[in-house]
Amino acid sequence: MKALRTSREIGSPAAGLKRHDRPGEGPSRALRRPTRTVTDAAPSGGSGDLVSAAGSREEPEVEDAFDRLVEEGHTRLTRPLLPLLSTGFVGGVDVGMGVLIYLVVKTETGDSLLAAATFTIGFVALLLARSELFTENFLVPVIAVVARRGTVFQLARLWGVSLIANLAGGFVMAALIVVALPGVRATAVQIGGHYAHLGVTVESFSLAVLGGAVITLLTRMQHATENLGVQLVPAILFSFVLVGAQLFHSVLDSILMFCGLLTGHTDYGYADWLIALCWSSLGNLVGGLVLVTAVRLLRVPHRVKEEREHV
Secondary structure, eight states: OHHHHHHHHHHOTTTTOOGGGSTTSOSOHHHHSOOOOHHHHSOOOSTTSSSOOTTOOSOHHHHHHHHHHHHHHHHHHTOOHHHHHHHHHHHHHHHHHHHHHHHHHHHHHOOHHHHHHHHTHHHHHHHHTTOOOGGGGGTHHHHHHHTTSSOHHHHHHHHHHHHHHHHHHHHHHHHHHHHHOGGGHHHHHHHHHHHHHSOSSHHHHHHHHHHHHHHHHHHHHHTTOOOHHHHHHHHHHHHHHHHHTTOOOHHHHHHHHHHHHTTTOOSOOHHHHHHHHHHHHHHHHHHHIIIIIHHHHHTOHHHHHHHHHHO
């Protein structure tokens, strides 16, 4: 009998197997336990995390827009001096075209909002001609600098040259408008006085902050797509907001004040214009950099980190 039991035990399919290894009872708990991978250990970038994980692409459209901003920002920062001057000069001319029709419609109708609606042709020309304004450079090149695809010196150079070129193109247009259309001179004096008389006040600074935010948001929306037809929409809408609300914009205000100054019948001078220019430029910078660009960067800190590591 003992020999018989031994043979049965040896011949049994379950011989030598533990209870949990017997057929029909499945693998052991140790085998069933999931293996923790490197991916599992990495930050998820989900709702419980402060920022998205490195390498994540949870918002493809935002990620693509960031890539376009960095690449175009690098291009602007490294642009040679002559193309930079010509692009900025044409930008001033384009805005001057908008000022031209704005003054004509305002003089003929007296309707400020209708005149503001016609001014939008200036920003349409700005987009289609691929020219640039000083205030358009508060987003694109700044993001490139933050991503270490450019330097602060290059950014300062871009801002300074763009502003000077914008003002030069705008001054030429203002001179042509005053000489060619004497009927708009009284309107030009009145509108230019609005920007000169507010002076260095909290009200004028707030208007400039709003103006900077409007233009930088316009730029941000245009870079969200590569479709030219879609890009025209914010160009029209936001330029209407800028002029219709009489927000302060360093280049636009200067061109309107130039039109008034060149008539020789203003109660403000070039010193007043210079003060207004510096004050509105500061407000535009705050509005563009703080209200739009900084918030934009908070959405993609992981991409900024990636770009810096690849430099």
